[in-house]
Amino acid sequence: MSPHNNRGITASAPSDAQLMAERSKFLKNGATAGVTCVPFSGGQPKGGVDDGPVEMVRFGMLDQLQGMGYAVELSPGMDKYRTMKPASDPAIGVLKNPRYVSLAARRVAEQVREHCAAGRMAVTLGGDHSIAMGTLVGSTAVYGDDLCVVWVDAHADINTPETSESGNLHGCPLAYILGLCEPAAGAGEEEDPFAWVPAGCVRTDRLVYIGLRDVDAAEKTLLRKHGIKAFSMHDVDKHGIGRVVEMALDHVNRDRSLPVHVSFDVDALDPSVAPATGTPVRGGLTFREGHYICEAVAETGCLVALDLVEVNPALGDPESLRQTVAVGCSLVRCSLGERLL
Numbered sequence: 001m002s003p004h005n006n007r008g009i010t011a012s013a014p015s016d017a018q019l020m021a022e023r024s025k026f027l028k029n030g031a032t033a034g035v036t037c038v039p040f041s042g043g044q045p046k047g048g049v050d051d052g053p054v055e056m057v058r059f060g061m062l063d064q065l066q067g068m069g070y071a072v073e074l075s076p077g078m079d080k081y082r083t084m085k086p087a088s089d090p091a092i093g094v095l096k097n098p099r100y101v102s103l104a105a106r107r108v109a110e111q112v113r114e115h116c117a118a119g120r121m122a123v124t125l126g127g128d129h130s131i132a133m134g135t136l137v138g139s140t141a142v143y144g145d146d147l148c149v150v151w152v153d154a155h156a157d158i159n160t161p162e163t164s165e166s167g168n169l170h171g172c173p174l175a176y177i178l179g180l181c182e183p184a185a186g187a188g189e190e191e192d193p194f195a196w197v198p199a200g201c202v203r204t205d206r207l208v209y210i211g212l213r214d215v216d217a218a219e220k221t222l223l224r225k226h227g228i229k230a231f232s233m234h235d236v237d238k239h240g241i242g243r244v245v246e247m248a249l250d251h252v253n254r255d256r257s258l259p260v261h262v263s264f265d266v267d268a269l270d271p272s273v274a275p276a277t278g279t280p281v282r283g284g285l286t287f288r289e290g291h292y293i294c295e296a297v298a299e300t301g302c303l304v305a306l307d308l309v310e311v312n313p314a315l316g317d318p319e320s321l322r323q324t325v326a327v328g329c330s331l332v333r334c335s336l337g338e339r340l341l
Contacts, residue, residue: 015069020121020337023301026143026259027119033065033336034115036075036124036135038108039082042100043130043170046278048314050082052328053125055313059325061125064333073120075111081127092193094167101169102193105134112138116304121336125328126309128170128278129157132263133197136177139305140201143259148252148302149207152293153265154281156212156219156230163218170310177202180222204228206258208248210293211236211268214281233283241289245296253302261305262297262335264290266328276316276324287327294334306335 014022021030037053062072081104089099108124112135115122124135140147151157151174158174159165160181175181179199209230215223223230229251231244239247253260266274270284285293297303311328313321330338 016337016339017069020298023299024303025257025301026304027121029119030121031069032071032073032118032120034073034075034118034120034122035062035065036108036111036115036122037078038104038124038127038131039078040104040127040131042085042097042104043128044168044278045096046312046315049126049128049278049310049312051313052127052309052311053078055321055325056125056308056311056328059329061329061332064329065336068333068336068338070336073115073118075115081107091167093161094164095161095169096167097169098193101130101133102196105131105137106196108134109137109141112305113141116142121303122305123332123336124305124307125332126307126311129153129263129265129309130170130173131309132157132173132307133176133194135263135305135307136173136202136261137197139261140198143304145201145203145206146258147202147206147304148258148260149202150248150252150260150262150293150297151207151209152211152262152268152290153209154211154214154267154284155265155279156209156215156223158219158222158228159216160222163216163222165216174207175222178204178207178226180226206252208252210244210248211285213283214279233285236285236289241285241292242296245293249297249300253300256300256302258302259304260297260300260302262294262303263307263309264294264331265310266308266324267310269327274311274324274327275320276312277310278312278315279310290327290331291334294331295339298335298337303335306332308332
């Protein structure tokens with residue numbers, strides 16, 4: 001078919017954003033990306049991950065989304081995440097920085113909720129993965145417990161305060177979201193900092209993992225006990241990424257009729273693909289496997305929210321940083337409808 005109409009005027013092709021908005025089953029304002037940048041590192045001990053979203057913006061992430069045809073609504077007060085750390089934040093049991101993590105996640109929850117309530121595609125750039133406590137509270141506040149979560153990660157991030165060996169809260173967000181944690185016992189009559197998290201706001205049968213390869217023994221027990229579906233790198237090797245994504249979506253969203261939130265930790269990728277991250281594990285997803293996940297979910301029309309976390313510019317040389325930031329930006333674009341052809 002000719003790209004020209006009968007008056008000789010070239011017809012403009014729809015943008016990626018327009019195509020995604022037309023495909024979307026849930027977003028009333030799907031050609032707008034509601035972006036929340038979260039420069040936060042309190043959920044783990046390695047400095048620099050708070051600069052991840054800053055570097056992604058510097059690399060042109062927002063301009064790239066606009067180039068795809070998206071209007072971009074940026075959550076205000078990005079710098080506040082760096083200044084809201086309490087003067088005193090002693091450990092509660094083994095948990096480190098519990099009040100700081102709680103304050104940041106609660107703010108993330110409100111910002112993501114606002115984007116979801118407005119019908120925008122909610123995109124959150126982290127920061128460490130503890131912020132997913134906030135992103136998931138924010139998206140479920142609008143979409144309810146029908147929300148499906150595709151967690152792409154080398155790690156299960158489902159430790160409870162009782163099972164965590166490190167006390168780093170970036171390894172615990174799903175335990176809080178799924179309602180697996182007992183209230184944290186603080187000093188004296190101190191209130192649990194995470195009491196605001198609606199326990200069980202994500203159902204265990206609406207969560208599926210892709211890419212696991214470094215799972216603690218206690219986490220394996222929790223996954224089996226609660227019947228949580230997980231596809232490890234063994235499954236990717238055995239079935240191929242196309243079949244794994246199909247099986248993952250069939251488990252949580254068989255009819256492709258429910259909203260989906262993807263939470264993507266760049267350490268799901270092999271360190272040769274994304275080296276600048278805090279907890280790299282060899283044997284991860286290839287460049288194309290990671291992108292295929294994002295492309296396949298985008299094609300369903302079900303995606304309503306995306307997290308891209310754990311880019312750490314302080315780790316590695318400048319080329320490692322450039323490579324990891326570029327991959328992070330590319331994953332976001334693919335999730336929002338960028339296609340190879």
